[in-house]
Amino acid sequence: LIEKYTRGSTRLIGHVEADMESLLRRKKCLLLDGGLATELERRGHPIQGDPLWGARYIHTHPEVIVDVHKDFLEAGCDIITTASYQASVGGFMKYLHMAEEDALALIGRSVALAKQARRCYLEKSERSDPVLIAGSVGPYGACQHDLSEYHGNYVDVLTEEELIEWHRPRVEKLLEGGVDILAIETIPALVRYIRTYMF
Numbered sequence: 502l503i504e505k506y507t508r509g510s511t512r513l514i515g516h517v518e519a520d521m522e523s524l525l526r527r528k529k530c531l532l533l534d535g536g537l538a539t540e541l542e543r544r545g546h547p548i549q550g551d552p553l554w555g556a557r558y559i560h561t562h563p564e565v566i567v568d569v570h571k572d573f574l575e576a577g578c579d580i581i582t583t584a585s586y587q588a589s590v591g592g593f594m595k596y597l598h599m600a601e602e603d604a605l606a607l608i609g610r611s612v613a614l615a616k617q618a619r620r621c622y623l624e625k626s627e628r629s630d631p632v633l634i635a636g637s638v639g640p641y642g643a644c645q646h647d648l649s650e651y652h653g654n655y656v657d658v659l660t661e662e663e664l665i666e667w668h669r670p671r672v673e674k675l676l677e678g679g680v681d682i683l684a685i686e687t688i689p690a691l692v693r694y695i696r697t698y699m700f
Contacts, residue, residue: 520631520681524579527630533580534573541565552646553596554587559611560597566611570618574632581618581632582684583611583675586639590670605674612636612678635684636675641667642689653689 524531538548538555546565548554558566570581585608593604615634623632641664642649649655656664675683 520633524630524633528579531579531633532577533635534570534578534582537566537569537582537584537586540569540572544569552587553592554643555584556586556588556592556611557597559584559588559607559614560593563610563614566614567618567621570615571622574618574622574626579630579633580635580682581615582635582637583615583680584637585611585671585675586637586686587643588639588671589644589667592644605670608671608674609678612675612680616679633681634679635682636672636678636680637684637686638668638672638675640687640689643687649689650687651689656690 541548541555541558544565546558546562548557551557555566566584573581588608588611590601590604590608593599593607594601597604597607599607612634619632619634622628640650640653641659642651642653642655645655659667672683
């Protein structure tokens with residue numbers, strides 16, 4: 502997966518495997534965080550109808566993203582997920598009126614915010630287990646704002662190579678930012694996605 506989406510330019514960091522092994526030795530299962538969007542709305546930040554969904558808040562209210570991450574950690578989560586599910590270069594350029602370079606940087610910022618939350622939490626916590634950061638990679642359909650992340654009909658008009666090229670800059674920025682693992686989220690067209698992601 503890493504080689505396919507980054508042209509082999511990014512390598513996994515050894516500590517991730519060690520951290521996962523350490524966590525799984527101590528626990529039967531790992532607790533992932535909950536819905537970012539739900540928490541944003543609960544705090545008075547509307548996202549319904551927004552084509553960027555919660556990803557807008559990486560730009561407009563980064564402190565809220567950090568607070569949500571910290572709350573999930575304080576609730577006992579082992580893994581927090583970046584706010585990048587609905588983040589895309591094209592989406593940021595269109596709806597936030599920014600240059601491609603700035604859009605890419607904003608995807609990377611989602612990792613920095615998760616790291617900030619982890620650091621703040623661990624400074625005050627007595628937790629000895631590692632906390633992992635998962636880089637959220639939402640489907641192409643999630644960034645089209647047309648519900649196609651649920652039915653997946655976009656796979657009928659895009660080639661696998663086009664999907665890979667669309668995802669590549671997102672995955673690269675998450676990895677460059679230092680996520681521990683990738684969370685490939687919402688797979689509406691199973692056979693096509695298995696072929697695209699796994700082979």
